Amino acid sequence: MLSTKSFPVIEATLPIIAERISSITPNFYNRLFAAHPELLNGIFSRSNQKNGTQQQALAGSIAVFATYLVKHPGVTPETMLARVAHKHTSLGVIEEQYPIVYKHLFDAIAEDLGDALTPEIAEAWTEVYWLMAHALIKIEKGLYAQQANAEIYTPWKLVERTETGVDSVSFSFEPADDTPATVAKPGQFISVRMPMADGVRQVRQYTLSGDIEQANRRTITVKLDVNGEFSPVIHNDLKLGDVLELSNPYGDLVIDEEGAPLVIATAGIGCTPSAAALQTLAARGSNRKVTVLHADQEVGAWPLREQMLDSIAKLPQATLGTWFERGELPEELNAKAGYMDLTDALAEDAEVYLCGPLPFMHAVRSQALEAGIPAERIHYEVFGPDVWLAA
Structure with missing residues (x-):
């Protein structure tokens, strides 16, 4: 003090x-x-x-x-x-x-x-x-x-690469040496470090999007930013068998399998922590009431869509709502046109998790507050520096 x-x-x-x-x-x-x-x-x-x-x-x-x-x-x-x-x-x-x-x-x-x-x-x-x-x-x-090793970065080899959505790719890595690996929790992220064209190493943090409880596997999903420095390199230059430096898993936005009704609201590539959490909840046979809400430009742009739908189908108390700015509105996705609206999705005791572009999170958080959800039950994740701390 x-x-x-x-x-x-x-x-x-x-x-x-x-x-x-x-x-x-x-x-x-x-x-x-x-x-x-x-x-x-x-x-x-x-x-x-x-x-x-x-x-x-x-x-x-x-x-x-x-x-x-x-x-x-x-x-x-x-x-x-x-x-x-x-x-x-x-x-x-x-x-x-x-x-x-x-x-x-x-x-x-x-x-x-x-x-x-x-x-x-x-x-x-x-x-x-x-x-x-x-x-x-x-x-x-x-x-x-708390980590299984005392290293900041350890070498991991790219073993799988999967296209998902528009301009999004999932990359799966396995250890390239015998350093003990920490088991991650759903919602956590890792840092990825690799050299750029000029030889200077740069770092980006990515939420683990799958394979969460497998200590010897790390999967991230990266959206291409054509004007960025890092994502074009990982998208265009990284090949199977290449070795990168990955950090241990960190992050306090962890979703438990039990608890109050859960509302997960995401947009675009912000669905990565949601996808990991749903996959983990399904693997554990969770009976938690889960409302999954996702907004995107169109159905085909939704990263990790099949993974998320598969997990939702395995959760007995999970429901789905989606919003798309253009294109088809599939009935099986409970799809609506335009922007996300939480009006009918929030129970009084809900725990709300948000991830997506800052304008999206501002809008959805405001809806949750107006619906009576206390600020301490509204959780969020920001990719990169957290410029939303003052909120």
Whole structure:
């Protein structure tokens, strides 16, 4: 918790720091990479730096953490910290990197605020930084300790490649060495690291879309972004037998086989955690009440459609609803035209899981809140940096 000395300082300066932090973070990253260019080789995404999402995610996490300390003295935002920690551990972030971040972040803050950054304010915000850093370090050490090995990345060989939907491909990997592999949970993700054309390694995180409880198999489904840096390489250059570096599985968006009625609402390639969860629920013979909702451009564009339909058919209390922007509306899919509408799908005690483009999740989350579902029972997954933390 914040010290009694720092609390009033943070409370008084939070509005200006929250307002300026989105301008400070680009300067921070420029400083960080100038001093440590090696961090762009295998840890940070160049694409996320260019499009600004990494800066947004950092700014959001700092603002949310400080706001929480002021509004809820004595506790920390555990959900936010857990999400950040799972992202960090999938990338191999270690304790020794936090002082490096601190130096360049506070140099950027000092440059932005100038003489307005008094020693008292600097000391208070330093306290906020290290409260957040130490909380993350503790969680991250625990996550690393839960794995079946102490490696950040291990080699995995591509053994199967399957087209699914439009411009989506499922890739299945098996271990390329004898390193013990961790059994994943439905809804978790892995980091995939490989060199780009210039030799610099880049990393992307992908939700495991199938074969969840097989420790010696990892399956991900990747949507092609023709303007992206990473997906064109994995789509066009990766061949059977090729070996990539994969991280251990991480992620706190895990769906259990028992519990309250479950509503899973997805759009596009956001169906990957849903597909994995449904496959796992079906394999375990779950009797949980599950409502599966999916929106896509058209029926043929729906990735993993056959896998999901097969799983739903094996779940005695599962129902399906779909929405398509164009094309045919198959009756067997309970299909409707246009955009997803949760009006008739939400029970009062439902647990709601969302995954898809941010505009989709904003719209569907608003519908769930308006229907009376408490915010703590609405869960979500964001691919890449979590720019939705402030929500």
